[in-house]
Amino acid sequence: MKPNWELKKCCNHEQVVFLITVSVCTVVILALWRTILLRPFKLVTVFLHEASHAIACKLTCGKVEGIQVHGDEGGTTQTRGGIYWIILPAGYLGSAFWGMLLILASTNLLTARIAAGCFLVALIVVLFVAKNWTLRGLCIGFILFLGVVWVLQETTKVRILRYIILFIGVMNSLFSVYDIYDDLISRRVHSSDAEKFAEVCPCPCNGVGWGVIWGLISFLFLCGAMYLGLVILA
Numbered sequence: 001m002k003p004n005w006e007l008k009k010c011c012n013h014e015q016v017v018f019l020i021t022v023s024v025c026t027v028v029i030l031a032l033w034r035t036i037l038l039r040p041f042k043l044v045t046v047f048l049h050e051a052s053h054a055i056a057c058k059l060t061c062g063k064v065e066g067i068q069v070h071g072d073e074g075g076t077t078q079t080r081g082g083i084y085w086i087i088l089p090a091g092y093l094g095s096a097f098w099g100m101l102l103i104l105a106s107t108n109l110l111t112a113r114i115a116a117g118c119f120l121v122a123l124i125v126v127l128f129v130a131k132n133w134t135l136r137g138l139c140i141g142f143i144l145f146l147g148v149v150w151v152l153q154e155t156t157k158v159r160i161l162r163y164i165i166l167f168i169g170v171m172n173s174l175f176s177v178y179d180i181y182d183d184l185i186s187r188r189v190h191s192s193d194a195e196k197f198a199e200v201c202p203c204p205c206n207g208v209g210w211g212v213i214w215g216l217i218s219f220l221f222l223c224g225a226m227y228l229g230l231v232i233l234a
Contacts, residue, residue: 052094102169
């Protein structure tokens, strides 16, 4: 079947449900942004940020020496070798990219299962290379959480796996844009990835400039996820 790229006759029932669900997730996330309820999901986003650094390092023939996620929603990835100017932006942009993939995966139960399975495998792998107990606890907690959700999906009428994957995707996309704004624009952190990138990149652009560019790219990932989600459900 030919994809409906023009979104003619939008929107059918599934598209409406998708838009409403994304909107509800966004409102809930913004309303609970500074509460402890969102802390685990924020830490998962930090984990995906740091994992993106690690993946970029491995893809550029570097070595990952450790990953840490801290309770204050910070994180570090210790790397050696690799291509530094690829590793640095991979955190923010990779986080936005994973958010987009999770949102798209939620449009179908099969792809939601695949996404959940890949996420579980990633959590298990990171559990063995984690350098602190915050990250180990996060991995164990989400392995158990996703396991319970999956069991409920397969054995009961509580079928929420797609919505959990969508929520994590929206959370990741929003947190990526907010994190870029908070770290690089509103309160310029001089040890941020963008400031370091500005030092190694020959382009005449400072950390704030790169922050704006990365923020726009992250927002485009979110918009792309919404558009492609509607195309898939057309």
